[in-house]
Amino acid sequence: MFRKLLLAAAALWAAVTLSSCTGFSVVTEDLMDPPKLTAEQTAINNALKQSVISSTIRLKYPKTGDYRSSFVFHDIDGDDEQEAIAFYSVESSDYTRVSLLDQKEGQWVAVYELPGASEDVEFISFANITDNPADDVIIGWSSPDQEEKELCVYSMVDNTLTLQHSETYSEYILDDLDRDGRDDIFIVHKSGNSRSASLLQISFNGYEVDVVSEISLSDAIVEFSHLITGRFRSDSGQKALFIDELISGSSYATEVFTITSNGLIPLISWEMAELDLEEEQPSEELKPTLSLYEQTIRSEQVFCTDINNDSVVEIPISRSLPGYEDEELAEADKLYLTQYSHLKDESFARVFSAVINRTAGYMIRFPENWIDNVTVVNQVENGEWRFIRYNNELKHSLNDISEELARIRVVSQNDYQDKFLENYIELDVKGLFTYYGYIPENVTSDLKISAVELKSMFELI
Ligand SMILES: [Ca+2]
Numbered sequence: 517m518f519r520k521l522l523l524a525a526a527a528l529w530a531a532v533t534l535s536s537c538t539g540f541s542v543v544t545e546d547l548m549d550p551p552k553l554t555a556e557q558t559a560i561n562n563a564l565k566q567s568v569i570s571s572t573i574r575l576k577y578p579k580t581g582d583y584r585s586s587f588v589f590h591d592i593d594g595d596d597e598q599e600a601i602a603f604y605s606v607e608s609s610d611y612t613r614v615s616l617l618d619q620k621e622g623q624w625v626a627v628y629e630l631p632g633a634s635e636d637v638e639f640i641s642f643a644n645i646t647d648n649p650a651d652d653v654i655i656g657w658s659s660p661d662q663e664e665k666e667l668c669v670y671s672m673v674d675n676t677l678t679l680q681h682s683e684t685y686s687e688y689i690l691d692d693l694d695r696d697g698r699d700d701i702f703i704v705h706k707s708g709n710s711r712s713a714s715l716l717q718i719s720f721n722g723y724e725v726d727v728v729s730e731i732s733l734s735d736a737i738v739e740f741s742h743l744i745t746g747r748f749r750s751d752s753g754q755k756a757l758f759i760d761e762l763i764s765g766s767s768y769a770t771e772v773f774t775i776t777s778n779g780l781i782p783l784i785s786w787e788m789a790e791l792d793l794e795e796e797q798p799s800e801e802l803k804p805t806l807s808l809y810e811q812t813i814r815s816e817q818v819f820c821t822d823i824n825n826d827s828v829v830e831i832p833i834s835r836s837l838p839g840y841e842d843e844e845l846a847e848a849d850k851l852y853l854t855q856y857s858h859l860k861d862e863s864f865a866r867v868f869s870a871v872i873n874r875t876a877g878y879m880i881r882f883p884e885n886w887i888d889n890v891t892v893v894n895q896v897e898n899g900e901w902r903f904i905r906y907n908n909e910l911k912h913s914l915n916d917i918s919e920e921l922a923r924i925r926v927v928s929q930n931d932y933q934d935k936f937l938e939n940y941i942e943l944d945v946k947g948l949f950t951y952y953g954y955i956p957e958n959v960t961s962d963l964k965i966s967a968v969e970l971k972s973m974f975e976l977i
């Protein structure tokens with residue numbers, strides 16, 4: 517019972533974490549009950565109905581993003597009062613239409629109306645893209661019949677919500693990467709054999725939005741797993757776009773770009789890897805032979821993130837823990853050591869290395885002398901992780917725990933049966949779960965750690 521609870525909670529936790537960190541959500545309007553309308557929403561709904569010829573309208577909801585209501589409030593004309601944007605379709609068509617409503621003498625009225633680009637609203641977002649004093653509106657459109665999604669940028673020009681630019685996309689992210697006070701739109705796109713990253717900004721006249729830079733991404737990309745922007749080095753405020761990608765063979769890799777006045781500039785790129793490989797006889801100085809991109813290729817599903825909250829994004833370089841190198845091992849049984857790294861002088865500098873227990877929601881940072889020397893044995897019956905010295909001669913005997921250094925166990929509050937926690941120390945608590953650590957007595961190893969050290973190595977994720 518306890519294990520089932522733990523697994524269910526872990527799965528839920530993983531689902532929540534995954535959707536919040538990737539921003540890719542799967543909520544559809546079919547799964548959502550239409551929310552009850554407030555008095556204001558009812559007034560807007562009535563104004564909308566009055567403005568439409570068709571007697572029946574169907575409200576539509578953005579599927580992902582910060583705004584999930586069919587009425588979205590934002591000041592888009594710069595008068596410091598919020599307008600309402602409504603999404604709806606009429607009976608005779610699946611196409612979504614956009615209505616802009618404003619308050620006139622205290623009453624909501626529809627003031628402008630335009631057709632959307634497709635059937636479904638993926639997201640709506642607001643950003644400062646153009647020189648227009650008010651925020652621009654960005655809407656993602658999709659259709660069940662089409663693989664391609666479309667990102668449209670609209671601005672209020674002369675009281676008219678005007679389409680500035682539309683571009684097909686797979687995933688997008690908004691940030692002011694070049695810190696010029698205007699948001700930049702990054703689009704990654706997979707279509708047929710082409711995979712690319714594009715930067716959308718205003719052109720020189722201050723109002724037209726267009727692709728100002730485009731760069732090709734690894735042709736092995738199956739899908740985009742995770743996008744994030746942030747600083748990439750601790751000694752500079754310069755920011756980058758980090759793209760984690762699923763590549764063929766169920767492996768992950770990372771490409772990283774920054775922007776300058778010349779557009780997108782690769783920091784880690786598949787194309788650089790190609791250049792390295794084309795080098796006919798690389799000199800000794802040009803080694804290590806693996807490009808930065810190749811070093812990011814990994815089986816572990818782990819993505820770029822600011823894992824230590826120092827406002828610099830860490831890039832995960834992952835490899836099997838000692839004893840888990842066998843490619844025949846089932847993915848579920850594999851354990852990895854993840855090296856979180858920063859870019860420094862065109863190579864990776866380790867921030868720290870850790871093992872991550874995704875099911876139980878914690879990681880253990882490895883001390884320097886544990887790397888390559890310590891591995892983990894998972895006790896399947898209670899999910900306890902045992903940290904042992906890895907003996908090269910015991911390749912097939914991971915259960916030989918003669919030199920055990922530490923254990924981590926997670927126990928549910930509801931589990932009163934567990935009587936084997938004598939000498940365990942409490943490390944942390946999360947919801948119904950308590951995390952315990954244990955240091956075996958009489959360890960004489962040079963790899964020995966204290967309970968205090970174990971506590972500082974432990975972190976909830
Ligand atoms: Ca306004």
Ligand SMILES: [Ca+2]
Nearest residue numbers: 692694696698
């Ligand atoms: Ca900018």
Ligand SMILES: [Ca+2]
Nearest residue numbers: 822824826828
């Ligand atoms: Ca960081």
